[in-house]
Amino acid sequence: MSAKHGPGANAMAILTDVTRCVGCEKCVMACERTWNTGDTIPSVHAAPDGLSGNRWTSIVKIKDRFVRKQCLHCVDPSCVAACPVHAFYKMENGAVIYKAGKCIGCRYCMIACPYSIPRYDWDEPKPFVQKCKMCYERLLEGQRPACTQACPYGATIFGTRTEMIAEAHKRLKARHNGVEAVSYIDKIWGLHEYGGTSVMYLSDVNLYELGFPTPGKVSAPYDSIPGHYSHPVALQTPFLAATVFGSLAGITWIINRRMAAAEQKQKEKDQDY
Known part of the structure; x- marks a missing residue:
């Protein structure tokens, strides 16, 4: 069932702790195995963040940190609002999903997304827009997203949005990521930005320095449109x-x-x- 504006009572979320990511890419491989999106080699049309029509999540090394990129599943998604044929839906469990059968290829979603996430299937003869769907079908079966299940370091965890926010506050207060003491920046990325997201981040480095857009200074996703x-x-x-x-x-x-x-x-x- 589609959700109304704001996080629903059953909204799930992912919390990614940048301080625990080692860049192993097991989350990337799990995503590709689960959804058969293709080779682990990015498409020639992949943007600098590693995302493309056949790669829905990626690990990018910026400075001395590894950062996972994927759809952030906004609480009030711009892609849903921008699509003139309602090919995008925000579900009650927090996932933002896409119905390819409704898509007319206008790519308004790619322009509207403040995080420049949706990608066009340029490698396919019949292209569609592609992006992470938070393993929506797995959620319906009571399973976790494949990426969170595959992470051996606890760098990306899954639960209700309320639980993930509570866990984030716990780590910020303790200044400990469960393995070692960390000098976190006192901020949960995704808690409020652009209305909030269902994929949130903790980091000891300002994420704006790691390729995340600064609110109010967002440009159209040039790299998504070759x-x-x-x-x-x-x-x-x-x-x-x-x-x-x-x-x-x-x-x-x-x-x-x-x-x-x-x-x-x-x-x-x-x-x-």
């Missing part, structure tokens, strides 16, 4: 929205009709054999 044509056009789409939205329904109808006709034609061919 080429010199897509980006300028994409930047203009919000201003053209009033005109374009009226055409989307017609375009969708035409696409669906053509797909149905093609399927019917294929069925007729199959019957001939």
Whole structure:
């Protein structure tokens, strides 16, 4: 069931402690094994943060720290608000998921995301938008996200958002990450930024220095849109929205009709054999 604005009573969350990450990438491999997203080698279209259409989480080394990048599953996600055909949903358990069958490829979600997370499947003949879905299907079966289950160092843990916030405050107060004393910055990243997220971070280094956007200074995700044509056009789409939205329904109808006709034609061919 889709959630309304704000964290739901059943909202789950991930807490990543940068001080405990050693860059082993077992979380990355677990994600790829679980969802068969492809090789562990990033796509040629991967952005500097390592994310692409076939890599939904990555470990990036910045300075002397390893930082995990993935969809942060915003409490009030911009991608959901920006999508004109409702291909994105915020679920009650906190996951922000994507329905490829509804997508028309406008990529407004890529522009709207303050964290520049959604990626386009440039390597596929029939591309869709891709991103982490917090192992939504696993959550429905009572399992944890594959990445949190695979981490051998406790650098990324999972529970209710309330539990993760409490654990974060506990570590900040004790100045201890469960293994060693840590000089944490007194902040839970994701607690309030852009309305809050369901993936939160603790760190002893300012995350703004590790590639995270500074609130109020967010630009369009240039690295998510390869080429010199897509980006300028994409930047203009919000201003053209009033005109374009009226055409989307017609375009969708035409696409669906053509797909149905093609399927019917294929069925007729199959019957001939």
